[in-house]
Each structure stands twice: as structure tokens, then as C-alpha cells.
Amino acid sequence: MATAERTQSWQFWSGLAFFMLVLVSTCSGIGWLYYTAMDAQEVPLKRLVVQGELDFMTPGEVRETLLGEPLGSFFSADVDKIRTQVEAMPWVAKASVRKEWPDILKIFIVEQQPLAHWNANQRDDALVNQEGQVFYADKSVLDKSLPYLSAPEHAVTEAVKHYRNTSELLGLNGFHVTQVELSERFALEVLLEDGTSLRLGREALLERVQRFIDLYPQLKEHQQAPLDSVDLRYDTGVAVRWRNPDEQQQES
Structure with missing residues (x-):
């Protein structure tokens, strides 16, 4: 009986020792694999x-x-x-x-896909992308000219919308927009490539742009100097200023 008990005890402890040996070996192996996998010298990104x-x-x-x-x-x-x-x-x-x-x-x-310069009088590196988001980057890598948008910082969405709407309508009629300025009171002014400034105000913007387009042939026919500005904020008619400072403002 004593011999049988000793045999069972020996088998138990032998089994336990073997189990512990396997457990330690397994943990050591897992640890080795982990540190090897985490070691940039062993598994480098080449x-x-x-x-x-x-x-x-x-x-x-x-x-x-x-x-x-x-x-x-x-x-x-x-x-x-x-x-x-x-x-x-x-x-x-x-x-x-x-x-x-x-x-x-x-x-x-x-x-980033730049749409325009943004508030260039405040920061030299500010741009607005095609999604209407402002970002800051080195402009020296630009390979084409971009228009300038100027507006209160919180009004970037409105400035982009006005630029797209006015430039599309004017572009269809041969005009190129180089600058859009939205004042603190949300009055809009558009600068054309030839230097003509269109003062559009806050209401009926596209109707006023169309009025300029319709009137432009007459202005061109009668102009004796380059146009400086066309004020379209009137319900009827416009105010025209010629670039020559000696010319007086003319009403049409």
C-alpha cells in the first residue's frame, strides 16, 4: 500500500514538473517571438x-x-x-x-487641390481648396496663377460660393475673375483680369452680374479709357468710373 502511494505521488510530481517545464518553455518561446517581431533589427521595414x-x-x-x-x-x-x-x-x-x-x-x-489664395493680405501661405477648406502651404510650388479670395475668416464658404457663381457666369461671357472680396457686411466686389472692379453689393448678385454683361458692349463702344469700376448696386442703371483719373464718373 505504501509502495503504491509513493508511486502515485512520484507520478503526480513528475507530471506537474513536466507541465511546468512545458509552460515555461511555451512562455519563453512566445516572449522570444514577441521581442523578435518587435525588433526593427530582426524584422526591419526596408x-x-x-x-x-x-x-x-x-x-x-x-x-x-x-x-x-x-x-x-x-x-x-x-x-x-x-x-x-x-x-x-x-x-x-x-x-x-x-x-x-x-x-x-x-x-x-x-x-490638396488649391482653388484660390485666401486672405493674402493677412497670411502669405493661406490657401483654400476645392472643398472650401483653408490650409497653409508653400505657394512657391504653384505652377499656375490662382484667384484671390478675401472675406471674414468665418465666411470662407460664402466667399467660395460667390466666386464660383460669379466666375462661372462671367467666364461664359469671356471675362476672367481674378479676385473676390466679401466685406464684413457681406457686400461683394469682383475684380476682373483687365482690372475692372464690379461692385455688386449684397442682393441679386447674379442679376447684377448679368446686367454688367448686357451693358458691357455699350460701355466698350463709348469708352475712351480703360474701365476702373462699375457700381451695380442701383435698382436701375449703373455708375461707371474710367481708369483715367481726369475722367469724371459717368452714369448710364
């Missing part, structure tokens, strides 16, 4: 691929931004953190980041 149609920035600028600090290993690199870093770059509107086994980090970039 290639950084930048994709997207880039007009205002280069892939090198993206790499320079990201490689300023360690990215981590293939497993430890935080794609959300990397995306946030990329989207903080001035000309980036959106970015997506993904890892591709075994050593590639791919970044796809959507650039």
Missing part, C-alpha cells in the same frame, strides 16, 4: 513606397518626414501614427498607410 499623383510635393519629402525617427519593425510600426504624420504635411489632404510582407511600407497620398 522599403518605403510613396504613391499618388504628386504635383506640389515629392516622395523624398515624405521619406524625410518619416525617417526623422525610427519607424519600428514590420510588426511594431504604428500605421495610424504614420498616417497622422503624413497628413500633417502642408500639401497632404489625405493619406493611407499599409504594410506589405515582408518589409514594405506603402503610403498613398491625396494632395
